[in-house]
Amino acid sequence: MTILSPEHEVAEAAPAADAQSAGPRTSIPSKADAAVGDRRTLRKATLDERFNLVGSLAAAIALATLLFGWFTPMTGLVGWVVVAFVAFIGFYSLLTALRSDAQEVRDRIVTVLLVSAGVILFSALVFVVAYTIVRAQAALPHLNFITETMELAGPLDPLTTGGIVHAIVGTVIQIAIALAITVPLGITTAVFLNEVGGRFARFVRTISDAMTALPSIVAGLFVYAAIIQLITHQRSGFAASMAITVMMLPIVIRASDVVLRLVPGHLREAAYALGTTRWRTVWHVVLPTARSGLVTAVILGTARGIGETSPVLLTSGMTAVLNLNPFSGPMISLPLQVFDFVKSPEPNMVARGFGTAAVLLLLVVGLFAVARVIGGRGPGQLSDRQRRRVAEASADDLARMAQSVSATPLGGGAPATSTTPIESQPSPKEPSP
């Protein structure tokens, strides 16, 4: 088993072909003395197009400012932006129409509309996040905010006392319990859907797809009525993690199902052809191949689970003290703490709410970034470093096998694995050590 990069061989083969082409055979003309002109850029906008864009933008801004400042009694930033935008589209289509036909004008206008939809959407989304981070500046710089609890801090206390460590710990405990249930159950179910199959598997898939539609508040209501009212009679971290589990399980199952479906069938068939049992195939071939995708699925599910507020609202209860026992007493989590803080009219509590939201946001973004680094690659596709490591390992194997082949006649203690096939078939690509 050697994995050598094909480019390597090609690079070696090319000069050899050049050397042979000196003969009377078909030859490739040398490009060395041919004049090559400058490469034309096909994508760049022409001066005309750029003038249309800049000119109509300037005209639109000028018109809107004139209308708002001098000619009409209109006021307000939103109105100005809307008028400027409409004027921009008008001027732009007019300018384009001077040089092009109706089709092209329509094309330009649609492009402008698409770009503006994108700009509006991305600026709104980035603004939502940035607004939270900026408003969090009041609370976040105080170190006590992430080391203390709210036990001794009242609504009127300054930001230098009190913190949210109890909510951070609560979130970690709740999500850990939820993960301890969802990861084994979810991935095993996904394996069942893909590797075992059958009529019941289709039923399971339908039901778990249906459950992704379950509104989160209804999941919370279910846990509240079924677990809190009937069994535990008190709100607890455990009940909250049950609610999060009900929400996360379908997400993890669906995402892992998609990842497992992408594992190439020939890998499975190769394993079966070697006489492997089904269980060993799953454990040694399917799951390792899909590992990065599965990790991504779990992390994205975690990010969703951490942010769930409404099921936790009904099940975990509110508290200002640190509670490490998930089975008794209320245990607050980050999103619920945000909700609790901003219900208060006190500016300090609102500032704490934004600080908590920023911590939550950083956690989610961090998880997402980790998921992107690990995942983002289909099953079986290796990163450059992994590919290099595999190539090194197979080169090592080859050297080891070559050694044991040459060692066999001398010593009887050769490993059982290196026997006849290697002697009868010396690898043609064997690198010289």
Add this chain to the structure above:
Amino acid sequence: MAVIDDRRSLAARPSRADSAFKAVTFTAGATTVGIMLAVGLFLSLRAGDALSVAGPSFLVEQEWSPETRVFGIGAVLFGTFSIAIVAMAVAVPLAVGTALLLSEVVVGRARGFFVSLVDLMAAVPSVVYGLWGLFFLQANVIPVSQWISTYFAWIPVFRVSDASGDVLTEASAFTSSAFIAGIVVGLMVVPTQTSIMREAFSQAPVGEREAALALGSTRWGMIRTVVLPFGRGGMIGGTMLGLGRALGETIAVYMIISPIFTINWEVLKTGTNSVSALIALRYGEASEFGLSALMAAGLVLFVITLVVNFTASSIVARSRSGAESG
């Protein structure tokens, strides 16, 4: 000719490890189904008490007082849908435009960056959107609401009037409305819709795209004749999946609205309600029967989102298979 007496059975006898493997995975699948069915069955059973008392009028009655046995989700269901419709009016144009932008206009590394940004935004917790809606949008969107109600009051939905029919103009009549909640929920569902639509658009076959361009079509002509028809299923499905999320959204709505229990046609006016906000509002004070009534409301919401989601995913799945064969 040899006579074949008995055929060899070709069915493999599973090893012990394999039987165990099969049993374990089967158990996991059964457990999952068990949990899911338990949720559904429990909800239906507990909702049964309230539904049998209220009867069919549960869907139209506006008042909510289970203690006096007069309750229904007429008003909250109306509020849920009015918020969802505003959300769709905000979200769908943005989602279609951005999805087309990402699949047709932006190329190279920038596309990958924006696609991940959209995915990231779908993971931002709803409480963060709620905070933004409550503390920023509320104050800044009121002039817009006032402007719309001033110039479009001849459309009944945009009128803002009090009980006697007089038109209201002061800012306090415009806070906590279905309009504001709808904008926030709309922003929340845009990323989901965008990523589904973008995927559908980018699956439009290259052959047809190039054929359209080779016939002299502009980019918009190509989008109109190739990308949009092939992506129609994805557009409808993505819209409906977003609608399902918008109908079930709780915390952002709960933070913004001021709850009322009458049908409010005027989306710009203060006061609306939604099924999930109702549950979040009343679960704590509910008696045994009140809880059953809330369960019934939750069950109705679940059935609605279930229908919306299943329709959506079947449309998405069908459009995908069509695109591949084309």
